Amino acid sequence: MVKFLRKFYMSLIFIFLYAPIIVLIIYSFNESKSRGHWGGFTLKWYAELFRDREIIKALYYTFLVALLSSIISTVIGTFSAIGIHNMGLLGKKFALNINYLPVLNPDIVTGIALMTLFISLNIQLGFVTMLISHVVFNIPYVILSVLPKLKQMNKHTTEAALDLGATPAYALRKVVIPEIMPGVITGALIAFTLSIDDFVISFFNTGPGVTNLSIHIFSMARKGVKPSINALTTLMLLTVVILLLLINKRTTKGDELIP
């Protein structure tokens, strides 16, 4: 009985989670443009999607900003985390508290605060400001995922390297960085996904001609339906599922190897 209830409840939740996505997928093959009417099977919305310059441009900016901002924030974040880790108690507390602000603050506040800064400095809003704003909200997450790894590290390892004649830079490269690598990778992945999914902060910090996918969908959704969005949803779902299945397969394989 309990088992049945569990299954029943999970099915309901999964229907709730997937119903909207499945409806969009069905509509993406619908010949008729109107939402409620089935006009026959078609692939024309997919063709239209790839011909849509605006969407392609938005996709390009989304990936470019995500890639650049995650690389920049991973580099800055990793070195800053090492620096913060080696600070005195007071300095560390101060740095971490400020670092935590973009995480705690609602996106909309971070977004308008940065926009206020850029406009006050007479900086033209556009690609660069959008990139900077992404780096601003990404670095804190990188630092927060690298710091625990630094804490776990045996501090004598670095000292041993230095005693054995390594220069600080060499010790950093050969001892510290390899040790904290898992944290760095986690941080980079978080940064990349946050950047790809961001809407609010980009919305306030971008200028004419530069949009990302979220901004583009928002402006289209406000104007009305465009069936090519449905096609886009289907393709994105497919990508996500394939990626996750690959990751899942790799990790379960890894699990089997260990015992």
Added chain:
Amino acid sequence: MKKNRAKILAYPYMVWMIIFIVIPLFLVLFYSLTKGNIHDPSSLSFSLESYARVFDRNYLTSIVKSFKLAFISTLLCFFLGYPVALIIATIKAKYKNILLMFFLVPIWMNFLLRTYAWMSILSPNGFLNRLLSFLGLPALSIMPGQTAVLLGMIYNFLPFMVLPIYTVLSKIDKSVLEAASDLGANKIGTFFKVILPLSVPGIVSGITMVFMPAVSTFVISRLLGGGKESLIGNLIEEQFSLYRDWHFGSALSIILMIVILISMAVMSRFESDNDNGGAPIW
């Protein structure tokens, strides 16, 4: 000796933080406390007018409504999400990964697309009403409206409630549960006296992770509320992108920020109390 030198690595970021985190927030505070033309610094003068405007009836209604909707959606996410977390945490190991994965697929999709998907279902001639009319039932007018906004919030933020609770639940030592049943607790007793208290840290972070984006959203209310369901996020967005009234927009942002930071502080106290609380209440 080495310690002192390595901290230099953090100095560039300290400067970065001051420029891009501290100064922008002070600018917002500054604009919230002034009036005048933002592009002409000499015309700015100190004023509490923007804060006074917050108490204007229309604005106050929106602010109260955003807290009300965020509160309801957090509550519903909790009651819907806790069983999900419990089921995923206790299911057989071989199904766990795949179940968790399919639970997470929707949040890997673009947030705007997820909200847009609900538009196609709930809009007046959308999928739901087509289905109802096909079944010979009367059409519903959910969207635009509060119910649609609530649905959108729950749909988008439910995983943020489930994940932290799931993480805490899956870390509970099985022997604690065995001890409870050995000592004569039945399943319900074990749940309310052992599992639930142990999962409080997860519940607390789940609540913050749902409440915060829900109270400050302007996308969900715009797309599913059709402009009629203005929330505090919409008010802020309009001041900056439509009316160019930075002073009022800044005042609203400061209020939103203060309320959220206070509630976070309260919540984190609650959480840490439970961590080092020593003797549990039961």
